[in-house]
Amino acid sequence: MGQIEQLVQGVLQGNRRSIAKTITLIENNEPEAQKIISMLYPKTGRAHVIGVTGPTGSGKSTLIEKLIGELRKRGKTVGVVAVDPSSPFTGGAFLGDRVRMQEHSTDVGVFIRSMATRNALGGLAKATRDVIHVLDASGKDVVIVETVGAGQSEVEIVEVAQTVVVILAPGLGDDIQAIKAGIMEIADIFVVNKADRENANKAISDIQAMLEMNTEKTGWKPSVLKTTALTGEGVTELLAKIEEHKEHLKMGALEARRKEKVETELAEAIKQKVAESIIEDLKREGEWKKLAQKILARETDPYSAADMLLKKSKRN
Amino acid sequence: MFDERKLQKISKERQRWKTTKVPSWIERHPERKNEFSTLSGISVKRLYTPEDVKHLDYMKDLGFPGEYPFTRGLHATMYRGRLWTMRQFSGFGTAEQTNQRFKYLLKEGETGLSIAFDYPTITGYDSDHSMAIGEVGQCGVAVSSLKDMETLFDGIPLDKVSTSMTINGPAAMLLAMYVAIGDKQGVPREKLDGTTQNDNLKEFFAQKLCIFPPKPSLKLSTDIIEYCARHLPSWNPISISGYHIREAGSNAVQELAFTLADGIAYVESTLERGLKVDEFAPRLSFFFASHNNFFEEIAKFRAARRLWARIMKERFTAQNPRSLWMRMHVQTSGCTLTAQQPVNNIMRVTFQSLAAVLGGTQSLHTNSFDEALALPCEDAVRVALRTQQIIAYESGVTDTIDPLGGSYYVEYLTNEMEERAMRYIDRIDAMGGVASAIEKGFFQKEIADSAYKYQKEIERKQKTLVGVNEYTVEKDWVPVELLRVHPKVEEEQLGRLRKMRKERDKWKVKEALDKLHAEADKDRNLMPTIIEAVKAYVTIGEITEVLRSVFGEYRELIVV
């Protein structure tokens, strides 16, 4: 058996070392990754994927830890992908979410993996999706994806989930405003965490007010729940709501969502492949560097340069 | 303090000096740096004159020793009367070993005991818990039950010593044991003299040996303050500690500000128990570090006294003059000691202690020069103690009170320290107090940033560390044999613990634990119940376990 087959075998048997290695290959965008994903793909589609996002300080990781605990009590196995931003300057990153879930670090029914964004915005959604495929294929019943909710990239990441939970905390009022823009539309469940704080109710009514202005299309009305992650209060209710959403999806929305997701995945795969192959060709021909120089010298701009290059590559 | 006309003259003359004298000198001898500054980032001028302290009001800002605002010292005669307490923090291995070390220190002229406990004890685990493996007796003495404490104080009469215990989460349990031993020795409770560190707030952002979440932790600290106010009048229930804040990486201003903010939180929390401020404030004590920047440290101690007196008087309207006293213990800064050329540490410790003495401390621990390498060995501890004695008896600095009072620079720095600390305290108030600032990670971030900045400055050689980034040698010389805690210590301790568990009255243990559970549930002051429990030889681990089940367990908020 070759290395790839061995890894695939390992993942399918739930071997944690194989899962870890495979995820590294995906993260590093190694050539083997794609082959492994194609081999694992038939075994995917069983896990329920939950996306969790929200601003820094809202207590996402702690709440996820409590969710894991609750899921484990019910005999479910859990995979977690925690995504943190890479520094745009140094490329380094602190992967700080895991720390709050260390309680589950030695539980064989839980696999937690931290990932940095590596400044690859488009590529990140793909990598996350692939990591979910791996955890899914390894037999995890539930896969949780955690990101810091701020911009478009996070929206893309959580969009790979079937159920999207947006976590907010009272006192982070400005963030609620910020979040309105992107994440409001994709949330299936809102959670106001740190509900023991005084202005929790205000946060809830703010969100409800915002929700009322939205016209929902899928027959699911997002609800707003209260939790206190530190004590675990409200976690069972949250899990019940997630289950409810899962049932709702089964009623038909799931198929639609899946189809939509598969289509996005396909479109993105094509985009990436096409772009990469064109770029590689150009680099090989040496045009790439020359044009970069020209752009630097302000002799042309990136868009005109792209047009020119594309025309050229079509001719070939 | 100066008359306007004279100030104008000084100002004019300074201008003249600056424009005529200085430039030609600098041309020949350039200054070593463009910018000089203290460790807290206060920029340091070439020269200080009366202009820099022109707003200083002698009676309002300095006053006389023993009088408000205590800038010049807590007591009327300071070290001309009684020297500070020379208190060396110690403890390692088993209770017997530490007992012997205590007797040695008392014989060598030490005047107060100070107990270091091992990590399992500090974090509320018995020596036989799985988390304790490898740690028993390593960094302090292992105490799991009253049995160990009895061994620790064997032959030491509690009415003859004052004992400081560096313990926070399980402070109530160790204090209860001390009370139990006093009872056995027949020492009246009002004679028990000593200190429990019991500062649980700073644990959350500096020392980080928390057991319970912030709210019940503050409750436990307050239980001790309340209990002592009512029953142990000579005990210092708390030592509000900046030391750990500093060692975790803060600068002097942050150390001062965060410590006093904690102090404010404890006062507020105790007032909620229905005690009047003057009933407990006189027993509050403080603990600071003495770091490298000599004058800044002196200014910090002076400013701390003045600021606390002002807070107690203005914010809490304390009437009893003793409520305004900031009694402080100082320890030289462990993190300034180097593993390279360790003998140099003796010099560091010397001027750090000198700063503490010139700052007017009540009690002092001097670090041993081998501490960056291992736990201090006996020879190194002796040198550390001798350092204090040399300052006390040979240097002459103790012959007059506050000899640096009136120094333009020191008074200027004292003002700066107070102002900057007050700005932090206002910010913390605006955040909703210490507890919410902890929750927001405010202190953690401030400290981590300062620590990183300090390290970077050393690496860029913006700061010189002798023997580390300059004046290095190929081969280091360590003149002492480092202390090793024998692995057998763990085995011995486990054996003793097993024996104790077998011998004690199991029924009494169960009864005590049930009662503790009920009392904790009812949110009562837990001191009396804990005293009963330890007397029944209930262990620290067992008590902590019960309290964990009621209070929950703290999870670290990590701010890198």
Next chain:
Amino acid sequence: MTATRKIRVLIAKPGLDSHDRGAKIVARALRDAGMEVIYTGLRQTPEQIAETTLQEDVDVLGLSILSGAHTTLFQKIMKLLREKGMEDVLVFAGGIIPQEDVPALKKIGIKEVFGPGTPTSVLIEFVQGNVKERR
């Protein structure tokens, strides 16, 4: 396809001691040198550290301890790593560790032991110079 490899590092604090100043400074310095750093927080058991090393598939494991429990705890951690087939992880240690203990620690697979005062630049160079091409 272009591969985008990064050095992944786990900084762990085994045992009960809470001196995390050094560990945090190291974590920060390695991040600023472009690495991806996971810090475990305090009071980690050898099992937790070994399992985290495995799941996160890190290239480097840095252990920090100042309590004197290093020999006992490091032995456990190294044994667990071996059992999990993680011998290829570069392990270094820091804290207050007496010189005379170092040879024994190196023997069980700890590549280097750094004492107080080590510049972070030395650490960065060490990691960059010793991290293996693992895949």
